[in-house]
Amino acid sequence: MTIPQPIAFFPAAADHAAGNDTPRDFLERCLARLEEFEPAVGAFVCHDIAAARTAADRSTERWRGGRPLSPIDGMPLGIKDIIETADMPTEQGSPLFVGCRTGRDAASVAALREAGAVILGKVVTTEFAATEPRGTRNPWDSERTPGGSSSGSAAAVACGIVPAALGTQVVGSILRPASFCGCVGFKPSVGGINRGGSYDYFSQSCTGVLAASLEDAWLVAINISTRAGGDPGYPGLQGPPDPPPAHRPRALAVLQTAGWEVAAPEARRAFEAAAARLAGAGIAIADRHADPAIEEVEDAICDAAGLTRQINAWEGRWPLNTYRNRDRSKLSQSALDRLATAEVMTSADYGAAIALRQRSREIHARLAARYDAVITLAAPGAAPVGLGSTGNPIFNVPASLVGVPALSLPLLSAGGLPLGLQVMGFAGEDARLFAIGAAVRSEMLGTAPG
Amino acid sequence: MTIPQPIAFFPAAADHAAGNDTPRDFLERCLARLEEFEPAVGAFVCHDIAAARTAADRSTERWRGGRPLSPIDGMPLGIKDIIETADMPTEQGSPLFVGCRTGRDAASVAALREAGAVILGKVVTTEFAATEPRGTRNPWDSERTPGGSSSGSAAAVACGIVPAALGTQVVGSILRPASFCGCVGFKPSVGGINRGGSYDYFSQSCTGVLAASLEDAWLVAINISTRAGGDPGYPGLQGPPDPPPAHRPRALAVLQTAGWEVAAPEARRAFEAAAARLAGAGIAIADRHADPAIEEVEDAICDAAGLTRQINAWEGRWPLNTYRNRDRSKLSQSALDRLATAEVMTSADYGAAIALRQRSREIHARLAARYDAVITLAAPGAAPVGLGSTGNPIFNVPASLVGVPALSLPLLSAGGLPLGLQVMGFAGEDARLFAIGAAVRSEMLGTAPG
Numbered sequence: 001m002t003i004p005q006p007i008a009f010f011p012a013a014a015d016h017a018a019g020n021d022t023p024r025d026f027l028e029r030c031l032a033r034l035e036e037f038e039p040a041v042g043a044f045v046c047h048d049i050a051a052a053r054t055a056a057d058r059s060t061e062r063w064r065g066g067r068p069l070s071p072i073d074g075m076p077l078g079i080k081d082i083i084e085t086a087d088m089p090t091e092q093g094s095p096l097f098v099g100c101r102t103g104r105d106a107a108s109v110a111a112l113r114e115a116g117a118v119i120l121g122k123v124v125t126t127e128f129a130a131t132e133p134r135g136t137r138n139p140w141d142s143e144r145t146p147g148g149s150s151s152g153s154a155a156a157v158a159c160g161i162v163p164a165a166l167g168t169q170v171v172g173s174i175l176r177p178a179s180f181c182g183c184v185g186f187k188p189s190v191g192g193i194n195r196g197g198s199y200d201y202f203s204q205s206c207t208g209v210l211a212a213s214l215e216d217a218w219l220v221a222i223n224i225s226t227r228a229g230g231d232p233g234y235p236g237l238q239g240p241p242d243p244p245p246a247h248r249p250r251a252l253a254v255l256q257t258a259g260w261e262v263a264a265p266e267a268r269r270a271f272e273a274a275a276a277r278l279a280g281a282g283i284a285i286a287d288r289h290a291d292p293a294i295e296e297v298e299d300a301i302c303d304a305a306g307l308t309r310q311i312n313a314w315e316g317r318w319p320l321n322t323y324r325n326r327d328r329s330k331l332s333q334s335a336l337d338r339l340a341t342a343e344v345m346t347s348a349d350y351g352a353a354i355a356l357r358q359r360s361r362e363i364h365a366r367l368a369a370r371y372d373a374v375i376t377l378a379a380p381g382a383a384p385v386g387l388g389s390t391g392n393p394i395f396n397v398p399a400s401l402v403g404v405p406a407l408s409l410p411l412l413s414a415g416g417l418p419l420g421l422q423v424m425g426f427a428g429e430d431a432r433l434f435a436i437g438a439a440v441r442s443e444m445l446g447t448a449p450g
Numbered sequence: 451m452t453i454p455q456p457i458a459f460f461p462a463a464a465d466h467a468a469g470n471d472t473p474r475d476f477l478e479r480c481l482a483r484l485e486e487f488e489p490a491v492g493a494f495v496c497h498d499i500a501a502a503r504t505a506a507d508r509s510t511e512r513w514r515g516g517r518p519l520s521p522i523d524g525m526p527l528g529i530k531d532i533i534e535t536a537d538m539p540t541e542q543g544s545p546l547f548v549g550c551r552t553g554r555d556a557a558s559v560a561a562l563r564e565a566g567a568v569i570l571g572k573v574v575t576t577e578f579a580a581t582e583p584r585g586t587r588n589p590w591d592s593e594r595t596p597g598g599s600s601s602g603s604a605a606a607v608a609c610g611i612v613p614a615a616l617g618t619q620v621v622g623s624i625l626r627p628a629s630f631c632g633c634v635g636f637k638p639s640v641g642g643i644n645r646g647g648s649y650d651y652f653s654q655s656c657t658g659v660l661a662a663s664l665e666d667a668w669l670v671a672i673n674i675s676t677r678a679g680g681d682p683g684y685p686g687l688q689g690p691p692d693p694p695p696a697h698r699p700r701a702l703a704v705l706q707t708a709g710w711e712v713a714a715p716e717a718r719r720a721f722e723a724a725a726a727r728l729a730g731a732g733i734a735i736a737d738r739h740a741d742p743a744i745e746e747v748e749d750a751i752c753d754a755a756g757l758t759r760q761i762n763a764w765e766g767r768w769p770l771n772t773y774r775n776r777d778r779s780k781l782s783q784s785a786l787d788r789l790a791t792a793e794v795m796t797s798a799d800y801g802a803a804i805a806l807r808q809r810s811r812e813i814h815a816r817l818a819a820r821y822d823a824v825i826t827l828a829a830p831g832a833a834p835v836g837l838g839s840t841g842n843p844i845f846n847v848p849a850s851l852v853g854v855p856a857l858s859l860p861l862l863s864a865g866g867l868p869l870g871l872q873v874m875g876f877a878g879e880d881a882r883l884f885a886i887g888a889a890v891r892s893e894m895l896g897t898a899p900g
Contacts (some may be wrong), residue, residue: 044775103776107768110775194652196768203683226797233653234767235801315682318557318646322536325560326553347676351685 002036006183006212007283009075009163010219010243015146016063016074017399023059023074027052027118031162036265041146042136043156045081046088047121052076055118062116071241072219073116078123078156078165082208084197085119092199093134093149095330096323101294106197108166108207110221111227121428123152123165126390128320129200131392132332138180140417144383147177148390153210154181158418163212164220168198170205171308171400172393175422178408180383180391181290182418185210186217189427190313190403191234193224202315203354204308204400214441218434239431246442249372251373252278253294254287256426258302264381265278267419270412271377274421274444275429276286278375286371287401294368300360301398307353307360308397309341314350317342357401361427364402368426373436378408378420395422405430407437409446452486454589456633456662459525459613460693465837466513466524473509473524477502477568480526483610484570491596492604493588496538497571502526505568506889512566521691522669528573528606528615529720530584530599533657534647535559535569542649543577543584543599545780546773556647558616561677562670563716573602573615576840578770579623579650583840588630590867594833597627598840603660604631608868618648620655621758621850622843625872628660628858630833632868635660635763636667639877640853643674652765653804654758654850664857664891665693668884673751689881696892697885699822702728703744704737705874707826708752709845714831717869720862721827724871724894728825730749731893736821737854743816750810750850757803757810758847759791762777767792807851811877812850818876823886826860828870845872855880857887861894 007029015021031049037198038044059074068074084090091097109119124136126149136151136446138144139159146155152169156179167174171188178185187208195207207224211217222239230236254275260268279285288295320339324331331339367374377395384391399406404427408420423440425433442448457479465471481499488494509524518524534540534556540548559569574586576599586601588594589609596605600617604627607615617624619637628635637658645657656672659666673688680686704725710718729735746806760796774781782788817824827845834841849856854877858870873890875883892898 002551086776104769104772105775110768110772194768197772201646201682228768229797229800232651235555235804236797237799238797314679318644318678319554319558322554322560325555326536328566347679347686347688350679351688354683448746 003151004037004182004360006157007160007163008213009072010213010215012132013071016140020263023063023118024053026074027056027076030120030161037139037159037161040137040142041139041155041159043123043161045091045122045124045152047086048054050116051087052120059116059118062321069114069116070223072223073087074118074122075164076162077112078121078153078162079109080150080153080168081122081125082129082168082199083109083166085122090122090199092130093132096327104197106195107228108224109197111224114227115223120162123156125149126151127332127335129168130338131334131390133387135387138383139388140182140383140405141383142354145180145390147180147383147386150177151172151390152256154178154183157181157183157210157212159238164216165210165241167210167399168200168205168207169396170202172396174208174210175378175406175408175420176391176393179418179420182410183210183212184217184410185223185408185420186221187399187406188221188237188430189405191231192237192405192430193230194228194236195231202312204311204403214328214437215435217391218243225336238337238428244431244435244438246438247257247432249283249285249436251284251371252376253367253371254285255294255298255374255376255398256288256393257304257398259377259380262380262392262394263377264414266414267377267381270414270419271421274412275375278440278443281448293370297364297367300363301401302396304401307356307392308401310345310349310353311357312342313338314345361402364404365426373433374424376422378422382417382419400425403427407433409437409441411441417445453608454487454632456607457610457613458663458666459522460663460665463521468774473568474503474506476524476736477506477526480570480611481892487589487609487611489785490587490592491589491609493573493602494528495541495572495574495602498538501537502568502570502753509566509568519564519566520673522673524568525614526568526570526612527562528571528603528612529559529569529601530616530618531572531575532579532618532649533559533616535572536606538572540572540649543575543582554647557644557678558671558674559647561674561809564677565673570612573606575599576601577782577785579618580788581784581840583837585837587837588833590597590632590738591832593835595630595837595840597630599623600627600660601840604628604633607631607633607660607662608877614666615660617659617660618650618655619653619846619850620762622846624658624660625828625846625856625858625870626841629828629868629870631895632860632861633660633662634664634667635858635870636671637849638687638880639855641681642687642855642880643671643680644678644686645681652762654853664884664887683819687880694881694885694888696888697882699733699886699890701734701736703741703817703821703824704735705744705824705826705848706738706749707845707848708755709830710766712830712842712844713827714864716864717827718830720864720869721871724767724862725825727891728890731898743820743822747814747817750813751851754847754851755807755844758851760795760803761807763788763791764795811852814854815876823883824874826872828872832867833863837849849874853877859887859891876895
């Protein structure tokens with residue numbers, strides 16, 4: 001099998017504008033990748049190639065006429081299959097919802113169509129975007145998991161079938177698969193992207209983007225939020241219409257998180273080498289041993305996984321209870337276990353958990369006074385062998401709990417397989433995170449100026 | 451036509467426990483009201499009498515065995531037709547959704563079934579719980595509107611077909627129909643009752659209760675929140691399992707709101723008489739002329755309607771845009787107008803509007819230091835003649851904007867028709883609002899002790 005290679009749309013858009021490429025030609029290159037990789041990878045639940053070609057042709061006409069609807073006009077996209085689409089079923093990775101059609105687009109999908117994007121298909125999610133895998137394989141090694149729950153999103157982007165796909169993350173469902181598959185993952189600040197029409201009812205969950213490049217991730221996200229806003233009650237992702245230019249950080253905090261203890265030695269070494277490289281470039285790097293403020297954050301997030309499990313269990317009681325009442329046999333054991341956890345909780349337990357979460361947010365926010373961003377691993381190692389689990393989200397859950405924007409950048413490797421460098425920002429400062437991410441990428445790839 | 455009279459469940463529950471009544475007998479009395487009133491009123495979209503009888507019989511067995519699931523075990527209920535039910539369609543008052551079944555219960559409905567309640571049917575909502583009426587008539591006068599958007603909820607409760615029904619309010623959709631039909635209306639604090647499975651995506655909207663009595667309203671609300679919690683990220687309605695006993699307020703603030711200028715003279719006189727009566731009972735009453743802090747709140751909410759219209763337009767852009775794309779001819783002109791408003795807004799406009807709302811919340815919250823609650827009218831007068839409009843929500847929108855709990859109590863009248871006295875509490879203090887509401891009721895009915 002060819003080594004997977006994402007295909008970014010952003011520079012191609014310049015070619016469309018100049019007449020050197022067309023969205024239809026771009027789509028055909030994606031479809032060639034679909035033919036090459038999809039049989040082994042299984043990233044898609046369904047796709048509509050004819051509709052995509054029609055949409056790409058319309059986009060081609062708009063670019064030719066000098067009137068593209070947006071910088072992502074013509075960009076082929078995959079949509080995680082918990083997000084509604086008017087023209088395709090939304091199955092949520094559950095046998096309860098096979099063929100289920102709602103006849104409407106989610107807010108994000110409606111915005112993407114308004115921006116001229118080409119919806120190629122629905123990509124595989126684990127059951128209800130939780131833990132039960134649904135068969136997608138890692139494009140780098142078909143014996144390994146692609147991660148989850150945005151399994152199909154990561155796999156489809158990693159092998160160039162689409163330059164970007166929508167994902168969602170409440171624990172580690174964007175950053176972990178991005179790390180395992182070698183693409184960019186972006187989870188926005190809580191509330192940043194309107195989740196209307198996504199079967200996603202968790203208070204710390206976000207719709208985000210898996211993409212071939214930082215630029216594509218930004219363009220997809222900002223083109224949604226401009227048209228559809230954030231979650232109700234949130235101002236939504238703010239920032240420039242173009243990808244934020246690199247902004248070199250002065251100081252970065254290292255968070256080990258609870259993940260450091262279980263990280264593979266090779267992953268630790270890869271991260272330490274990255275931190276050393278950034279330090280060598282003159283960026284101040286500090287960790288828990290150097291700064292008590294960082295130690296305080298480490299303490300506040302040390303049980304991020306347990307706290308998130310409690311919060312999600314309570315918030316997920318419905319609709320799991322009504323699904324169980326409908327047909328218990330169609331729920332995974334893990335779903336039934338989550339429901340059992342919820343059914344012994346009280347609203348007071350939940351109230352205590354969200355109060356602890358709020359405290360962790362306040363403690364983390366104090367880092368903004370001294371650091372431009374936080375760095376850590378995006379996963380404890382390369383994608384593990386086996387399709388029965390989507391891997392360990394331990395490095396991802398802190399950003400989910402704390403509600404801050406986070407990126408997984410495909411800049412590290414372990415055993416010849418991709419590994420993400422995670423960069424976490426501060427709430428509401430998503431554009432700044434992209435600017436810092438771009439600078440980190442330049443330093444790591446040796447393309448930084450001067 | 452007989453004068454409509456609600457039937458409360460709460461005292462009947464004591465009879466069930468003592469063996470003097472049964473939930474099945476209670477239901478049969480409700481069904482007699484259904485037969486009597488429903489043909490002229492049109493409160494229901496659909497009902498399932500056979501299923502209700504089966505559920506009531508099961509409840510009867512539980513009470514006989516001394517093992518009711520809750521104090522509302524056996525209570526017949528109507529569910530506003532934007533809230534999903536597993537066994538009945540959810541049509542949202544829209545021709546786009548005729549017969550639409552999702553196969554699941556909303557979080558609130560699942561909780562009510564767990565508590566043993568009997569779901570009699572779906573009650574009429576205006577189109578998408580907005581302004582376009584769907585034919586329900588006021589049980590007091592079939593030429594008059596019952597109010598909306600929870601039109602069927604109020605009408606069904608007012609004539610005793612059910613002791614309570616779920617409603618929702620983002621502008622004035624619970625308190626106004628409660629006022630027009632002469633029942634109790636309760637809109638909780640923002641986030642108080644889990645809206646999962648309700649087609650309701652507005653940040654200041656709430657699921658609440660229309661009921662025959664304060665006690666029934668509390669029991670329905672607390673039995674939902676205990677089992678299903680609040681909206682994700684909110685602790686949910688807190689309070690005792692039994693209806694809060696009356697707590698006599700020391701001081702009440704009068705808010706005229708923008709409604710005072712348009713209120714009918716008879717409604718003004720009814721309110722002034724009520725305020726005088728409460729003052730005569732030794733409760734301190736102050737208004738904008740007496741206290742600059744109240745004047746500041748009046749200023750902050752003077753354009754509550756305009757601000758809410760902006761916020762709701764942006765938040766309602768989706769899903770209206772995808773409904774329009776599906777079949778424009780099936781949307782009302784008012785829905786298309788809201789969408790047009792949204793489509794010229796930017797996320798910056800929305801951000802400014804929610805910042806103003808937040809400011810109004812902070813200013814209003816300061817009243818808690820000096821007043822136990824706020825009182826005002828629940829509507830500018832009795833239900834107006836005509837079925838083409840659901841009436842003016844001007845007195846209801848402040849509580850919606852400010853996010854506080856509010857009650858409409860059927861204690862006033864105008865022209866022989868019902869008119870609500872509104873009591874507004876402070877955010878998160880819903881139980882205390884009920885205690886004060888019970889005391890206000892006692893004073894007004896002359897049943898207060900000593």
